[in-house]
Structures are given as structure tokens and as C-alpha cells.
Amino acid sequence: MNDQEQKKSSIAIIGSRGIPNNYGGFECFTEILSQNLVKRGYTIHVSCEHPGEKTYSPIFNGVNLFYFPIKHPKSAIMGMFYEIIYDVYSLFMASLKAEQVYMLGYSAALFFFIPKLFGKTLYLNPDGFEWKRAKFSSSIKILLKINEKMGSFWADRIVADSKGIKKYYDKKYNIESSYIAYGADEIPPVKWDNEKLPDILKYGIKINPAYWLLVARLEPENNIHTIIEGYIKSDAKKPLIIIGNFVSPQYEQYIQDIVRVKSNDKKIVFTGGIYDLEVLNMLRQNCFGYLHGHSVGGTNPSLVEAMAMESLLIVHENQFNREVCEDTALYFKDSSDLVNKINQVENNPENYLELKSKAFKRVKKEYSWEKITEQYHLLFKANLKEENNEGTTHKLYGDHTTRRN
DSSP states (O other), X not given: OOHHHHHTOEEEEESSSOSSOSSOHHHHHHHHHHHHHHHTTOEEEEEEOOOTTSOOOSEETTEEEEEOSXXXXXXXXXXXXXXXXXXXXXXXXXXXXXXXXXXXXXXXXXXXXXXXXTTOEEEEEOOSOGGGOTTSOHHHHHHHHHHHHHHHHHOSEEEESSHHHHHHHHHHHTEEOEEOOOOOOOOOOOXXXXXXXXXXXXXXXXXXXXXXXXXXXXXXXXXXXHHHHHHHHSOOOSOEEEESOBSOHHHHHHHHHHHHHHOTTOOEEEEEOOOOHHHHHHHHHTOSEEEEOOOSSSSOHHHHHHHHTTOOEEEEOSHHHHHHHTTSSXXXXXXXXXXXXHHHHHHOGGGGHHHHXXXXXXXXXXXXXXXXXXXXXXXXXXXXXXHHHHTTOOOSSOSSSEEOO
């Protein structure tokens, strides 16, 4: 790398809640990609929300961290405004610290001009179809559609983590975006240790094949209600463990009412979020089957990670999950369809063992972090060459996100 490229090899990854990961998919993605890019010689900056009572850590495994100075409010409504202000702050700080800015999500798209004021390159990962999420009101969905359009206008590069999202953006906004999926690596076997389980799981959970597993944010578009209803109606004898946090009190009450009224003595365990990777991987590696209901995102992190664990997958039927799994999973359209799939697997598990190995082989071939990191390296490197060739002039749309004639 020559002196000019070295000078411009700083990248800010913003839009997540920060690292180390204590929340979800964007945070896990940011944590892994940022460390991998550091190993390749990049200077990486990552935005983080206020750590609350925790101690500020300016560096995490070679990644530079900067923090929003205001604590996250407890109010859900105020939280939405907080997240937008946090993103605006991150856009400004990233523009000061790095030559290239990678934004995750478009909730602050009206302010995506900020990196342009500093002559910086802006990449955008739109994270699926946010305006389809059931948790948002009609007015919020309209605003999200506006943000989607604004994001596609201001971004120098759109990075889609699924081919379905790429196709949508390319057609709707007449651009040529980049497709780079989410990654997953093979996880070494974790020895079962009952003492490391959360208190709610320390009793009655035995090693494989003892339970069905679901890992997700507990929100409507992840079809938590559909999965629970299908599980309850099925002949399943094994308990269902649900790992994740509810995103709204209303949806939590709705789910609890389903369990209370319809459970038929089925054992359903809600653990809340589990962020100890050793414990989470132990549970994923030893489950009987993995249920996945995500429907509006792109390449979902929990799905590719489940594939890497050689889990037997039963997933919601949609273009995103089909793209990731292809013929390595069973698919359900609704709760009745899920009933049949659960019964088939519980009655004859030996008939589906091949799916587990096929899923593992597919994720190693198509979704390894080594491959994903290399694709990002080529993306960032290509843009450095463009800038070096053009001096200080930045194209609004380049080779990866170009306007069609």
C-alpha cells in the first residue's frame, strides 16, 4: 500500500449500538468485521452508545471506539429520537476520524450529507425492508420509506447483504449496488456444562437431542407467535427454548397470552438475551432442531450461524431464507405448516440428518468470514484507487453503486 493509500485506509463503522456485542446482529457483524479489517492493516473506528455505568474502553482488540455522550432513555418513544441523534453524532465524528464511513441502517438518512461536507466516502447497508416491520406505525413506515430513498441518493455505495435486497435497490433506484453477505465461521465444539446455563435452564435440560431452539429478537416480523402456535399444536415432546428480548411490551403480552391460554402443558422457556458466546454456542450446538422465523431482513446472522453449528433447520418460507439455505432446510409458511414439519422431524429425525451436513458445507463455502472480509477489503480498496486517481473529487456513484443510463 503506497503512502496515499495508507493515509486513506481508515474506516468508521457506525449505526450499531457498539462493541463488544451485547445486543444483536449488527453488533455481532461490526465486532467481527472490524477486528478482521484491523488484521488486514486498516485503522478502524466504531461508534458506541453511552456505556451507562460501565467503564469506557477506547480500544477493543485493536479497534478504536468512540462513544455517544448521552445515556439511552428508558422511554421507547424517546429512544427512537435518541437513536437518530446518536446516528447523527456518529456521522459527524466518523467524518472527522476516518476517510471512509460505513453506515449500518438508514434511520438518519436525512443527515447522510454530513460525510459529503468533509469529502468522505459513504457506504450504506440498508438492513432489509425496515418499513415492513410490524412494530412501526403507519407514519413511521412512511418516514422509513423516505429515509430509504434518501439513503440511496446520498450513499456512494449501497452494500446489500442479500441478493434479494440488491435486486430491489437496483430496480427501484436504478443503481448497481454491491452484494456482500453476512459471515459465519465453524465453531469448535463446546463442552456441555450445566452450571454455565442461565438459572432458568439449569434444571431439566439435557444434552442433545432434548430441545427445540429459537434465537431472535422477539418481534412480529420474526414470526415468534407463528412458531409458538405451531409448536403448541404439534405433537412435540421436547421443550422449546426461546433466546432473545422482546422489543415491545404489547408484543410480549400477546405472546404470553398465547402461551397461557393455548400451551397445553407444553414446556416453553424464555431465557431473555444470552450474550455469553460460550453458553449460546453450547445451546446451539446441542439443540434437536432450530426454528427460524425472520421474514423482512436480508442474510440473517442467527441463521448462518445456526448453519455453521450443523443444526437441523426449519425456517420461514421467504426469498431471504431460501437464498441463504437453498435445499439445506425445511420450510414453513404458517403455523399449520410448521406443525407438520415439527411432527415429521420428531417422529423420524434420522430422515433429516443429511440436511445438517449440507447446511454446514454451504455456509463454509458461501458465508465464511474469510470470504466476506476479502470482499469488503476489495470494496474499500477499489474506492481508494478511485479517489487516488481522481484526486480530491468524489463521485456520487461509483463502480459498485452506479446510476444506470
